Amino acid sequence: MSAYMIQVALVVWRESIEALLVIGVLHAWLQRQPAAERKRGQGWLRAGIVAGLLAALLIACVILFVGEWLDGDRQDYFQATMVLVAAALILQMVHWMRRQGPGAQRALEGRASQALSAANGWGLLLIPALAIAREGSETTIFLYGILVSSGRGVDLLALTAAGLGFAAAIGLYLALQFGARALSWTSFFRFSEAMLLILAGSLLMNGLDRLISLDVVSPLSQSLWDTSWLLDDGRGVGGLLATLTGYRARPELLPVIVFGGYWFVVSLFGSWGLRKAAAAS
DSSP states (O other): OOHHHHHHHHHHHHHHHHHHHHHHHHHHHHHTSOHHHHHHHHHHHHHHHHHHHHHHHHHHHHHHHHHHHOOHHHHHHHHHHHHHHHHHHHHHHHHHHHHHTTHHHHHHHHHHHHHHHTTOHHHHHHHHHHHHHHHHHHHHHHHHHHHHHHTOOSOHHHHHHHHHHHHHHHHHHHHHHTTOTTOOHHHHHHHHHHHHHHHHHHHHHHHHHHHHHTTSSOOOSSOSOOOTTTOOTTSHHHHHHHHHHOOOSSOOHHHHHHHHHHHHHHHHHHHHHHHHHHHHO
């Protein structure tokens, strides 16, 4: 599997899991309600899933249409912007998930309870609809950034990778729901956070490369070193590493500063989050 297929599968896997979590929490909560409320709530839940999928599809079509409609330099600027937006959204998503933590399930159940107790089915519909639409729009932006970075379009390989990612998400979700001893939600989120942070770094470097090529920013220097004799970032293992992590064999000063600064900030916030979690416990 190529590097960009791994990235596509990873994004679809993680985003699908988050959408499935919301649906699973609401479905499990409904099973504990009286029969009449359970039946009514399940109808609104199904309607919310359909509405969320339609909204996500609409957002995807708009983003793809805009990308195809623009031409020349405008398309280049749009693509560079979308790559950087994708990187920023990944960081925001990781930060949001860390803040939510174990309270996310209780918050979802509380909102669902309020919707049903007020006889307001629309409220229960909106919870999964907004969750799926959010995850779908994020997935579209992430995938657009990945495909632009790799110089590819939506082809059979991309669709295959997306299908594999979705199938893996369903498999993992079912395994965790049925209490597989070797798996835990904590381990899943830690692993996926690490992979997403690596992906965000790769997208950040690709977006920076595009801005440099468009003369929006200066590289600040010529190549500082050349490790292409060891790992060429244009082919083989080096190419895979470059796509997955943002590795550059012949980097200029600005990419080195940005890459180092990115991981410094990530490690800083990571250690702060661990200290906060330890203090809370």
